Amino acid sequence: xxxxxxxxxxxxxxxxxxxxxxxxxxxxxxxxxxxxxxxxxxxxxxxxxxxxxxxxxxxxxxxxxxxxxxxxxxxxxxxxxxxxxxxxxxxxxxxxxxxxxxxxxxxxxxxxxxxxxxxxxxxxxxxxxxxxxxxxxxxxxxxxxxxxxxxxxxxxxxxxxxxxxxxxxxxxxxxxxxxxxxxxxxxxxxxxxxxxxxxxxxx
Amino acid sequence: xxxxxxxxxxxxxxxxxxxxxxxxxxxxxxxxxxxxxxxxxxxxxxxxxxxxxxxxxxxxxxxxxxxxxxxxxxxxxxxxxxxxxxxxxxxxxxxxxxxxxxxxxxxxxxxxxxxxxxxxxxxxxxxxxxxxxxxxxxxxxxxxxxxxxxxxxxxxxxxxxxxxxxxxxxxxxxxxxxxxxxxxxxxxxxxxxxxxxxxxxxxxxxxxxxxxxxxxxxxxxxxxxxxxxxxxxxxxxxxxxxxxxxxxxxxxxxxxxxxxxxxxxxxxxxxxxxxxxxxxxxxxxxxxxxxxxxxxxxxxxxxxxxxxxxxxxxxxxxxxxxxxxxxxxxxxxxxxxxxxxxxxxxxxxxxxxxxxxxxxxxxxxxxxxxxxxxxxxxxxxxxxxxxxxxxxxxxxxxxxxxxxxxxxxxxxxxxxxxxxxxxxxxxxxxxxxxxxxxxxxxxxxxxxxxxxxxxxxxxxxxxxxxxxxxxxxxxxxxxxxxxxxxxxxxxxxxxxxxxxxxxxxxxxxxxxxxxxxxxxxxxxxxxxxxxxxxxxxxxx
Numbered sequence: 001x002x003x004x005x006x007x008x009x010x011x012x013x014x015x016x017x018x019x020x021x022x023x024x025x026x027x028x029x030x031x032x033x034x035x036x037x038x039x040x041x042x043x044x045x046x047x048x049x050x051x052x053x054x055x056x057x058x059x060x061x062x063x064x065x066x067x068x069x070x071x072x073x074x075x076x077x078x079x080x081x082x083x084x085x086x087x088x089x090x091x092x093x094x095x096x097x098x099x100x101x102x103x104x105x106x107x108x109x110x111x112x113x114x115x116x117x118x119x120x121x122x123x124x125x126x127x128x129x130x131x132x133x134x135x136x137x138x139x140x141x142x143x144x145x146x147x148x149x150x151x152x153x154x155x156x157x158x159x160x161x162x163x164x165x166x167x168x169x170x171x172x173x174x175x176x177x178x179x180x181x182x183x184x185x186x187x188x189x190x191x192x193x194x195x196x197x198x199x200x201x202x203x
Numbered sequence: 204x205x206x207x208x209x210x211x212x213x214x215x216x217x218x219x220x221x222x223x224x225x226x227x228x229x230x231x232x233x234x235x236x237x238x239x240x241x242x243x244x245x246x247x248x249x250x251x252x253x254x255x256x257x258x259x260x261x262x263x264x265x266x267x268x269x270x271x272x273x274x275x276x277x278x279x280x281x282x283x284x285x286x287x288x289x290x291x292x293x294x295x296x297x298x299x300x301x302x303x304x305x306x307x308x309x310x311x312x313x314x315x316x317x318x319x320x321x322x323x324x325x326x327x328x329x330x331x332x333x334x335x336x337x338x339x340x341x342x343x344x345x346x347x348x349x350x351x352x353x354x355x356x357x358x359x360x361x362x363x364x365x366x367x368x369x370x371x372x373x374x375x376x377x378x379x380x381x382x383x384x385x386x387x388x389x390x391x392x393x394x395x396x397x398x399x400x401x402x403x404x405x406x407x408x409x410x411x412x413x414x415x416x417x418x419x420x421x422x423x424x425x426x427x428x429x430x431x432x433x434x435x436x437x438x439x440x441x442x443x444x445x446x447x448x449x450x451x452x453x454x455x456x457x458x459x460x461x462x463x464x465x466x467x468x469x470x471x472x473x474x475x476x477x478x479x480x481x482x483x484x485x486x487x488x489x490x491x492x493x494x495x496x497x498x499x500x501x502x503x504x505x506x507x508x509x510x511x512x513x514x515x516x517x518x519x520x521x522x523x524x525x526x527x528x529x530x531x532x533x534x535x536x537x538x539x540x541x542x543x544x545x546x547x548x549x550x551x552x553x554x555x556x557x558x559x560x561x562x563x564x565x566x567x568x569x570x571x572x573x574x575x576x577x578x579x580x581x582x583x584x585x586x587x588x589x590x591x592x593x594x595x596x597x598x599x600x601x602x603x604x605x606x607x608x609x610x611x612x613x614x615x616x617x618x619x620x621x622x623x624x625x626x627x628x629x630x631x632x633x634x635x636x637x638x639x640x641x642x643x644x645x646x647x648x649x650x651x652x653x654x655x656x657x658x659x660x661x662x663x664x665x666x667x668x669x670x671x672x673x674x675x676x677x678x679x680x681x682x683x684x685x686x687x688x689x690x691x692x693x694x695x696x697x698x699x700x701x702x703x704x705x706x707x708x709x710x711x712x713x714x715x716x717x718x719x720x721x722x723x724x725x726x727x728x729x730x731x732x733x734x735x736x737x738x739x740x741x742x743x
Contacts, residue, residue: 008298015297016224019319023227026321027234034321041319048298059435063402064370069331076323095367098400102317180400 004051011044018044026080035081035116042109049106050166053173060100060177067093067127067134070101074108075125082116089126097134099201103174104136110167111138111197118142118195132203137196144191152188175199206259206291206333209236209326216258217242218249218276219295220268228262228295231322235329246271246279247505253285260329261286262316265296271504275471278310279506288343291332338368342375349716351383377408384719386415403433410442415720419446437467444476453484471497478514490518498531509535509542516551517587525558546572547584553591565595577604578675582611582618586625593629601629602638609642611678646672650682653689662693666703673710680714684723687711691730699738 001009018041025034052058068090075088108125115123119140126137168187175185183202190196207213215237219225225242232240241258243249246267252258263273273294280286294312313332316325336343338361345353354375361372373396380389393409396402406429413422426443429436440463447456460477467473474493481489494515501507512535519528532552536543549572556565572588580588585604592601605622612618619639626635649672657665669686676682687710690703711727 012297015318016221019297020223020227022319022321023231027230038319038321045298045317059433061403061433062400063404064400066367069327073324073327076327077321080321080323095365096370098402102315 004055007051008048011048015041015044031081031083038077038081039113042106042113045106046110046166046170049103049174050170053170058103058173058177060103060174062098062100062178064096065099065101066095067097067136068095070105070108071125071127071136074105074112078112078116078123084116084119084123085121086112086123086125089124089128092129093127094129094134097129097201098180098203099134099178100174103177104199104201107171107174107199108136108138110171111199114138114167115140115142115195115197120194134201134203136199136201138198139192139194139196141194144195145189149189150191152186171199175201178202206289206336208330208333211236211238213237213239213260214256214258215240215260215262216249216252217262218244218246218267218273219262219264220244220266221264224264231325232262234322235326245269246276249276250285250505253280258286258290260291260293262293262295263312265294269504271501271506272469273312274310275506277312281310287347289336289340289347291329291336293328293332335368335371338366339371339375342372346375346379349382351379351719354379355383355385374404374408377405377412381408381411381415382719384715384721384724386412386720390416401432403429403436403439406432407436407438407442410439414442414446419450422446435466437463437470437473441472441476444480448480448483453480456480457489469500471500475511478518482514482518485521487518487521491515491522494518507539509539509545509548512539513545513547513551513587516548516555520551520555520558525555528552528555529559529561544571544574546575546580547587550584550587550591554594557594562595565591569595569597573600578607578677582608582678586621590625590629593625593631598631602634605638606642607676609639610646611676613643613646613679613681646676646679646682650685653685657689657692662689662696666690666693670706677713678717680718680721681723683710683714683717684721684727687714687727688723688730691727691734695730695734695737699734704734 018037022034022037022041025037049058071088071090071093075086079086112123112125115138119142122141124137124139126135126139128135128137171187175187178185178201180202185199185201188198188200190198215232217225217228217232217240219228219242222244225244229240229242237260241252243252246269263276265273267273267276273296277292277294280292286292292312293314293316295316295318297318313335314328316328342354342357342361345351345357358372358376358379361368362376373392377389377392377396380386380392389412390409393405393412396405397409406425410422410425410429413419413425423443423446426439426446429439430443433439440459444456444459444463447453447459457477457480460473460480464470464473464477474497478490478493478497481487481493494511497511498507498515501511512531516528516532516535519525519531529552532548532555535548536552539545542548549568553565553568553572556562556568569591572591577585577588585608589601589604589608592598592604605625608622609619623635623639626632626638649668653665653668656662656668666686666689669682669689673679673683673686687707690707690710694700694703694707707727711724714721715724
């Protein structure tokens, strides 16, 4: 068995174990433990996706999806894991959009956990249809991104607010996999009373 | 009945090989109000549970012990209609990536849940899916019945509403257009879908529709594009392999299926498809290699297919190893109790026993093979039984079956070639030349005679002749539709007769199921309309 297969197998096994303890923590109402477990599981998911992306086998399974469902599910899930105020803004969300739900969820979850770490009080997840692009925006009221990270994310940026930078790199890859009619998805970081992470997906 | 949300009236089944996972899931479901939850650790046990009752929701882990996975389990349930479309099937996996390795759209789960997930996620997911089932209830019910025109109408209602189920309804509509035989509409519909967004399922649908329209090259091209764009879409390889096979490019068909096997080595469907192509070319060592894999993977699984054992036995016999074949076939016969009298298995065994020097056992096997109604057997099985008759010296019975096969499909030159081949293989060279021609001539004469009688005003006699022939040759769409038309024309001319109308409708439905695009079907529909107009006008 080569290392990659072994790693994939181990990740699979670890996630199964995490799933068990997560249920226990949830049943006990232990929010902090639950968040630790789910965050660890999310980083394992990203690691595997990153490996696939490196091998060139990360494909997007694009289908019609309901952005409001994804946003609501993430909000409900995360509000169980934090004392901060997490809200959704779906006032300008389209009914349907075309994307790979598992990949987009992975990217948003990463951005949301990131925001939870830096927010003072509030984290917001917004879905909006802007000129034939779906924008999925995670914003917080923390100190914002360091200036060198701002703008359109291009190459792997070694600096990130915390962590290895895998998250942002992967987010960019996922965005790029969502291409249609000559346009492809992108990630933009900005500051506006806190950090603003935007995943933009073409129609 | 619709599934009730968070109710003890909803029957839920959990299938997972890890006991802790089962109880964890059961706890989560319990906290959401689902208290009627059955758990299984194996596919075998789960199938036992299905014998007791049905389930509204199935939560199944992708990884299952015992050589099967959740996808194979789902395919088994759907293809054998153990669950209807109203049942929610949710695949639980630890990572994303299985979605695309799926054979057919009707074998897709309703959703995937990525572990770990919270009870809240499970709750909102179930609510969403139950809502969707409710919205699509009419569409699903019509699909289960195979009433494709009604499916199209029900889908159009949802499409017009432009709600969140718009694309779901479009996907189902495209498939229904194909199955209803509206090939030109299907092509246009998928082209419109693709202009909106190039989704893999729409490209696959377009390829299917093009294929049915006879545009084989355009279909192949659509599939090549699809495979480049979505290399994990197994259904694309399957269809491309089929197209190559139909146009006689066996090597290309095998190459496509081989490349699919590299991407999805555990899929049984692909190995079976390779065996089918190799059977056509007479490459029995290839058949043996492919089916040995299938048999090895399913031998101890409840998902095994008797047919795989029979085909492998046939390959072994063809390779000159009849005693090996006998051993395998006897094992299948004694361990698959419910299939001990399976005609294909028995027919293949008869040939193997004969060649292995056991004529008495061959005779017994042949008797088992011929227990049922021969005209009801699928062509592949009937052919095997005919082969067994010829191999054991029962020439008359064998020829009778072959004649029926020719007359069921008088235009199928491929099949005729195989029939002649079987006769030649058994030393009947003269009959190999004559049988097909004689049988075709006879069916043409029958048709002509029926037409002559109808023209002479003997409508009932003409209908009777065609009904007899249709019962003997249920696979012959021309005869079956002619029988339906003749019955209706008799009714139209000579007065209402409910028995005749019912019989005509049965033939019409049978033909519809076989070939929805068959031209005569629209004439039958017209005539039905005229009958309705004629006899209801009198009432009003």
